[in-house]
Amino acid sequence: MSLALPLAETVMSLEFIAQQVVIGLASGSLIALVALGYTMVYGVVGLVNFAHGDLFMLGGCLAVTLVEAAGPPQAGAPAAVGILLLVVLCGLFCGGLNLAVDRLVYRPLRESPKLAPLVSSIGVSFIFMNLGLFWIGPSDRSFPSLVPADNLLPFESLRFSSRDLLVVAVVVPLMAGLAVLVRSTRSGKAMRAVAQDPTAAALVGVNVEKVIGATFFLGGFLAGAASVVYAATITTIGFQMGFQTGLYAFTAAVLGGIGSIPGAVVGGLVIGLVRALGGACLGERWAGGIVFAVLIAVLVFRPEGLFGRRQREKV
């Protein structure tokens, strides 16, 4: 029973919609963080990195292991420090893992047909999933609630909890940092140059492999950071969570125009909103379906996405 009628009235209420928007934006910014990893890697090597979602999952596994090792959480400032530490550690872990996978698996396939690394990345995704299975077991694991779910707003029916605040506090600086990095630093420029034309970039002295490595690392770092925020807000980790998050994130990247960094951010937010509002209107279970309907519509009408450039094949 998707919607019993008494709810139809609540759906109409403004507060309810506002609440769904808050939820949508919070989950959307997490999706955006993961989507950035897709879009950056795609921009630089043209690979849909299928394993990205599962990398995110492994970050969550590490987070839960670290937190359990560290013992029961304390309230207040130590929790914030702990989360910051986790973000950095899991980010480094995922970044390093992503880099290692690139060197081991994708790099030998640079000259192969484009689908070869894609298929390999499906393989990596499965290996990651198996790793996660061994790591945290087949059933869902509870992540200790480091951040309380208390309402920060003075309303009854509109909630913005400390957890939502955490999402904002981590995602916004990370994205700002990324923007600065890509726009203004030397390596960021090199990255954009490689994305434009790897051969030309190599000719002007850019170390293409180094840039690719840095991209994989950065993408992985963001996924690791996202996984910590995810774990702290959703407080459940499961070895299969990477698949769906990855799919949403990929959809976000395509929606925004794969290869475009602002595109991924906007795409992520839109997907989060579509998911929350669509789910609220048509029933929770259809939320996933709605997201893919959006994906198909985008690909039919604007395959290059909202911010993407049209890709041209060289003949």
Next chain:
Amino acid sequence: MVRFPRRRRDRSLEQTAADPLLSVDRLTVRFGGLVAVADLDLDVEQGAIASLIGPNGAGKTTAFNCISGINRPTRGTVRLDGRRVARPFTPVAFWGIVAIGLLTGLLVAAVAIDIDGVWLAVVKRPMAAGEPPRAATLGRRLRSYFRWELAVDRLGASWRVVTPDGREVVAIRRSREDASRLRDALQAAVTARRAGPGTVPEATDFGDAADAVHAVDGEVLDRLAAGKRAIRLRGWTALAAGWLVGAAGGYAVWRRGRRSPEVVAAAGIARTFQNIRLFEGMTALENVRVGLDWGHRGSRRIDDPEQVATEILAKVGLAGEAGRRAGELAYGDRRRLEIARALATRPRLLLLDEPTAGMNPAETAAVAELIRQIRDSGVTVLLIEHHMQTVMRVSDRVSVLDHGVKIAEGTPREIRRDERVIKAYLGEAEA
């Protein structure tokens, strides 16, 4: 000499010998800020060998790509025999798009009217009531759904009066008879509400279900009464919206394929590629067979395609390589196989993109001879070539491109003398 399979001669070939076979009009291609081709006019006469030359990056290949439908020009037209090379918007395409729209509309409507509820009303409920649905009753049940008539469903040990989609329970009774009686009474009340406020039936009209009907909230009755309009509105809106989106999507996809290479090929223009693009995994013979199978689809069926394909291979000098994989062939053979594959489509116009690139003088001469033979068999040729000797030897007319702009046109002899050409191109090339 093997006879080359000629396309059926159509009238246009004879009567309009004076009109150009290919005419390119003000073709412009921009990539971002870069103008690759600017206002190119180009005519190729029937039965001629025309050449397009120019330094690297002059826009020759881009022009070729536009003619063969690979790139979409920013502006300008390409005509073959005075007709634009594009898939016409035929009634078939129109109805196809309409049908796709309808299908999408139906899908969206299925979600909107809750196809699951329809299935319950049309298939499962009668089944549970012991009256398996038959085609005859199908229409009636559907209509009843869209009239939003109440129904009786069993759940567990109880019987419930529910909306037709089974999602809202209005009342619960212990026996089926009770529930049916209540349903009828409620339905009467709902119908009366629909008719307007003044037409509420007397309580006594409901017989022994009167108490139960009065127990149901007036608001609920209003909502049930409004259900009919709501479901129809939702259904039609969804159908219309889905139809619009689907038809628009169908049109977008159709449009994107409007001037695709296959349309151009079907119209009678074949081409080769600068960087050879063979079907590497297939044999030489199979490469040619694909061209024969699909090229120029208007023509008659070939009785023995295997034989014809072998003849075409022989014509380009690859008789002995028929069974070899294209990827294994020697470089020169690969170029010639590409020409053979293009010829197999029985084109009227053949676009050759640097057919002698990377060849030794003997091979080059052989290809030049082959080009002439092709022309003699009735196929018009447009050539991009860097090897000037070949160009000057085989061409009837030469056009020169520089930075996307046509700077000269004429017979080889005229071009050789043209100041601008020498300055822009020949001077450095022959140095």
Next chain:
Amino acid sequence: MHPRTLLAGLVLAAVLTGCRGSDPGLVRIVSSLPRTGSARQQSDTVVRGIRMAIEEAGGRAGPFRIDYLDLDDSTAATGLWTSEAEAANARAALQDPDVVAYIGTLNSGSARVSMPILNYGDLLMVSPATTAVGLTKPDLGEFGEPEVYRPTGRRNFIRVIPADDLQGPLAADWAAGRGFERVFVLDDGDAYGKGIADLFAERCRELGLTVLGQDSIDPKAQEFRSLMATVAAAGPDLVYFGGTTQSKGGQVAKDLAATGIESPLLVPDGCLEPAFIEAAGREAVEGRCYVTFGGIAPERLTGRGRAFVERYEKLHGEPPEAFAVYGYEAARVAIHAITAAGVKDRRAITDAALAIRDFDGPLGRWSVDANGDTTLAALTVLAVRDGRFAFEEQLEAGGVDPGKAKTVVENGGEG
């Protein structure tokens, strides 16, 4: 050519995996339960119960030696039962001439798969844990149930645990008794979960409680915050979730708490396992989560039941979980039927089991009714305290609900 080599290899493998001949002095009991994943904790205790019953019988049933085979109907990757594995188990059991009893399954969904298959072979199937009403009770499940599970028209399915037509409505009775008035009903869309949630909701309406809404979750989704906002907006004082730990029961509890919904959560026995508390996190369920269980809690057992609990504790060093005693009872039923039949004939054994009356077991004295159900009708409500399931209340069908109780007794009376 390779394919031929492959085929040869396949044939060889087939020969190696072996075809045992039938042994006239041996009967085999198989069980088909999820042996990997989070349900393993539950199935472990069931298997221990089965083994204890066989051991107590001295490994013999009448003139036959008993061989026990523990089959797995789940895959390691997901830890969930799969139709493919369950169907394969049923077929394998059917094909093995020594198998005379099939104990299983843990989930109603998987019973739906194996029941029609086993029915063709008249093989006795005793279920320790499946509670979906449609499996046995006419007119309570989907249209066509339960006849569709009996393609031969004969019966072969017995369960030793009361069905959900007891658990769902009794849970509603309990809720009404506790003074709850506005309930929100969630389920996982599965046979078991949705079935019990529907029954719960129905009984709530009958008792005059307001059912604010009913929605199925997507058990593959990772979180339900958006849905919980809907629930919160409705303002319930009790939330019911019909589902299992494996279908995200833990996450539901957790998101409920995180959305600031103060009302308690009521779940059925599918969540009755430590994994549920683990998944939800203690703080999300502590003192505010109630679990119903269509049977008797181990600590409330008396007589034979008490003895079983004590022996179990001695053997395994921990108190039995709720389902252990049902596994034990299921095996005892199978052994009793084999002994009573006295011949190695599947039909005869099945008939002997269906004829069981006044069976004196650890759960009390009970009979098999006409549908193959137990005549026992008790409901236990447990609450989460100190991170464990603690006994809260026991309800008897007769005491609270005259209407329901009558149905149950009628069913029992027919047999």
Next chain:
Amino acid sequence: MAVPHDASASAGRRRRPVRWELPALVAAAVAPLLVPPLGGGLGGQVTILFIYAILALALNVMVGFTGILHLGIAALFGIGGYTAAILTVPTLPFGWPFAAAATAAVAVAAGAGLLLAAPTLRLRGDYLAIVTLGFGEVVKVALRNLEEITGGMQGLGPVPPPGAALEIGGIDLGREFVVDPRWFYWLALAALAAVVSGLRWLEGSRLGRAMAAVREDELAAAAVGVPVGRVKLAAFAISSAIAGLAGCLYVTSLSTTADPNTYDFQRSVLMLCAVILGGLGSIPGTLAGVAILVGFDTVLAPRADAWLQQVGLNTTGSSILSFSGWRLAVFGMVLIVMMRFRPEGLLPTRRGAGKLPPAAGNSEN
């Protein structure tokens, strides 16, 4: 290269009499009579193997023949299965005989394939892959949510065996199908043989060559007049139809549709692994790939795990110590290693075309 490359010889080669199919078919057909376990539990598992082989061949039409990376084949498998189930289960009014339901399943799956193909015709290879994946997810969600039609999470069942209520010579055919797995074994084998011979024919046909051309170079194919869109549509339709047939056989052999999660991404990737391991585009390769991978997954691993537990090596049931616990990693390794070291697969096609297409060659310009 001293092989004579005379054109007629090459032409004749395509029409050559089958070399391994017939003996293999005969061997497989008589095997249940000679090998007793095939009349038992193993027979049922080999039947499932045959059904997966049909599914993998369906995928091979997409990935191997046409070069489209299809990640949602399991959805079409499911659509075929559910269609057959809806038309046959006793709880619904249709009660069609098996053959009619199978035909409908094939038709509906083909239609669904076309529906998937229509909006995606002109997408780049990697985008197309994701769309097929998304399609798979949507179908799964729909199967789960349309509870009245599909039975939701519990699926539809029980699906009657072929020939239910049909008595021939005093034998209740339906009962035979359930009690004796050999009947289903032969049915699945016959379907597999029909699919293999059909695909053999397709390989040498005009359409088959067009598919190969699209795989090799989509742009060049278009440039010689191959209607790429229509060829892709045809590939989708054929592949989906075969997947639908496999789905119909699957639910009938299982006697239930199982829950919608049976038709998820993992199943699609398992099939992809089998096709890539065996050799893209290669029919014997696909069969070998299925035999190895699915054989490992459904036949070998559970037995080996049971054995490990019996001999006491893995008494706690830890997934690290079990074979099936490693299945995902095994699939993953297969994909990676094959891509890196042997992209043409174990049994490449004679054309040697078993590589991935240069991706994504495409008409999105």
